[in-house]
Amino acid sequence: MPASKSDTSVAPRSAATRKRTRIQQEKEELILEAALDVFARHGFRGSTIDQIAEQAGISKPNLLYYFRTKEAIHRMxxxxxxxxxxxxMKIIDADGDPISEIQSYIRRKLELARDYPRESRLFANEILQGAPHIQEELHDLRELVEEKAEIIRGWITQGKIAPCDPKHLFFSIWAITQHYADFDAQIRVVLGTTGEGEGRFEDAARFLDQLYVNGLKG
Amino acid sequence: MPASKSDTSVAPRSAATRKRTRIQQEKEELILEAALDVFARHGFRGSTIDQIAEQAGISKPNLLYYFRTKEAIHRMxxxxxxxxxxxxMKIIDADGDPISEIQSYIRRKLELARDYPRESRLFANEILQGAPHIQEELHDLRELVEEKAEIIRGWITQGKIAPCDPKHLFFSIWAITQHYADFDAQIRVVLGTTGEGEGRFEDAARFLDQLYVNGLKG
DNA sequence: AAAAAATTTTACCGTATGGTCAAATTTACA
DNA sequence: TGTAAATTTGACCATACGGTAAAATTTTTT
Structure with a gap:
């Protein structure tokens, strides 16, 4: 079944159906890694294909052989x-102990901020611009939050944690944890040269543990 | 004392010394207002001078008559x-009641997020990109935080609030309050169509009051 | 090794963008 | 009102950028 030239014979770029080559896998990975770096530092508009290509160590047309557009890289x-x-968030367990479930959630989110700061900034950039590329995905998030908020409400009804607005509870956890990745530049300055290491994440974990354990005690 | 042509006779743009004209004041204000809108929506690199000029209702060369470069607008x-x-933060009072001082601080920051979301996003964008334009100003912030952190430590020593890391306390407050401006796109989706009004700020205020009052009780 | 497929490179194109220049127009002031 | 200063505009420029075309090269398959 021959199709239009652009998606057969010569051009396997973004070949969704076709079996992927070894080189394809390697290069796509290389490009995505480079793009993550560049996008996280400069935002979508602030990043150029040339920048990404250079960071990946390949030529621009070669990059565009694997991803048709800058948007395509970003989307992936x-x-x-x-x-x-x-x-x-998905692994928050209704049958677990409420306080330790929330503690675990906070700790995991904080670990993400520590271990994947570029991803956090990529996301922050996207939301800051009004989330133009991920409206649908955001609705998946909405359902997930709805489901988990119901769990929290259950805990409140059972008197296991203090009454509070579950959604705003989640907002606060997202905000604080991601803040350590997104506002890293500010945090480093405020903490001073002594705060160069990753110790700030441990300090943050201690602080948040206390804040939320006391703040949510039933 | 005649100087180079560019900063005398014809070109009063960015005339720091010269007495400012009525038109100069009006137009500069107009431009800054438009620029705030555009920068907050698209970030620095994502905003074009043409966009700002159009939003301000003037021509691009006319805009560049008042601000030499895009950077100059941004900096101002x-x-x-x-x-x-x-x-x-400056008005946090060492002699006030600790809990209500912190409550007030949170409330004020939340009001800023509600009333000046564009400013919040402008700032967020800048920090996300690594704060390239405001390293000096950030050091002023550092001193201010140092000073206020000392006040918090005093309150802790006096047993008026629970022991905690003052700087991380501030980080958490900044993060959460600004989150309501910066991640507005996400919050609207999660709260659903019912959350269209500004009621979310009142809900947030209630939640945060509870979280911090309980969380910091000595 | 030859043929086919996949990959890479060189040269290029149209548009967007930050910014300039000199002329035209408006405003302020004596 | 006349004149100098201030303001505005239209035409323009160099560069950056996203992306394309086709030839050249490498890799895979037979």
Missing amino acids: LIDRLLDTWLEP | LIDRLLDTWLEP
Whole structure:
């Protein structure tokens, strides 16, 4: 079944159906890694294809052989990101101990901020611009939050944690944890040269543990 | 004392020394207002001079008559912003009641997020990109935080609030309050169509009051 | 090794963008 | 009102940028 020239014979770029070559896998990975770096530092509009290509160590047309457009790279990065990003929330367990479930959630989110700061900034950039590329994905998030908020409400009804607005609870956890990745430049200055290491994440974990454990005690 | 042509006779743009004309004041204000809108929506690199000029209702060369470069507009916006931004922190009073001082601080920061979301996003964009334009100003912030952190430590020593890391306390407050401006796109989706009004700020205020009052009780 | 497929490079194109220049127009002031 | 200063405009420029076309090269398959 021959199709239009652009998606057969010569051009396997973004070949969704076709079996992927070894080189294809390697190069796509290389490009995505470079793009994540550049996008996280300069935002979507602030990043150029040339920049990404240079960072990946390949030529611009070669990059465009694997991804048709700059948007395509960005979209793939965002898609991957969201899986990682929502994982901690998905595993919140209604049958677990409420306080330690929330503690775990905070700790996991903080680990993400520490270990994947570029992903956090990529996401922050996207939302700051009004989330133009991920309206649909955001609606998946909405359903997930709805489901987990129901769990929290259950805990409140059972008197296991203090009454509070579950959604704003989530907002606060997202905000604080991601803040350590997104506002890193500010945090480093405020903490001073002594705060160069990753110790700030441990300090943050201690602080947040206390804040939320006391703040949510039933 | 005649100087080079560019900064005398014809070109009063960015006339720091010269007495400012009525038209100069009006137009500069107009441009800054338009630029704030555009920068907040698209970030620095994502905004074009043409966009700003159009939003201001003037021509591009006319805009460049008042501000030599795009950077100059941005810099002036950031400078103005920081004053407003740090005000709530400056008025934290060592002699006030600790809990209500912190409550007030949170409330004020939340009001800023509600009333000046564009400024919040402008700032967020700048920090996300690594704060390239405001390293000096950030050091002023550092000193201010140092000073206020000392006040918090005093309250802790006196047993008026629970022991905690003062700087991380501030980080958490900044993060959460600004989150309501910066991640507005996400919050709207999660809260759903019912959350269209500004009621979310009242809900947020209630939630945060509870979280911090309980969380910091000595 | 030859043929086919996949990959890479060189040269290039149209548009967007930051910014300039000199002329035209408006405003302020004596 | 006349004149100098201030303001505005239209035409323009160099560069950056996203992306394309086709030839050249490498890799895979037979």
